[in-house]
Amino acid sequence: MFTLADVYRARQVISKYLVRTPLVYSRQLSRLLGFDVYLKLENLQPTRAFKVRGGVYFAMIRRDEAQRKGLIAASTGNHAQSIAYAGKLIGARVVIVMPEGVSRVKVEALKDLGCRDSISW
Structure with missing residues (x-):
């Protein structure tokens, strides 16, 4: 369960980047x-959506591991x-797994944000 202290901690972490x-x-x-x-x-x-907050927070609190192993997500949006x-x-390094047929606009948006690897299934 998250506490109010957790919310304030997240805010402190992401405020440097967003x-x-x-x-x-x-x-x-x-x-x-x-x-x-x-x-x-x-x-x-930067991504035109609130979800960037969660991604940035996760990457920052797991920074060392993420830099060594990379990040992977399954999403089209x-x-x-x-x-x-x-x-x-x-x-x-970031790998995004997405279904085949995803619009080119979405793939290009990922590339614009620095993602070089996407996997379709």
Whole structure:
């Protein structure tokens, strides 16, 4: 079970590598839904998604092992990009396993983030 202390520790670790994203009030959505709506702009992260937080945290707390052995993930989307970005930060080899037929856009996004190896199945 995670504790609040664990959350603060993770925040301290990832804050060196990721931007603090703003929370923005949305007048239009608030008016449409009838209550105050705030948007957390995670699209400002390097991978355009919040999942980069988990990938970076994992890579940083396991940095030595990840640099020696590399990182591997099975994903076609944001998690894959999170691990690719984290690997690039620490200079680790990254392998992403994904099903055949994944769009070229997703594969190119991984390459842009530093992933050189992907395996299709």
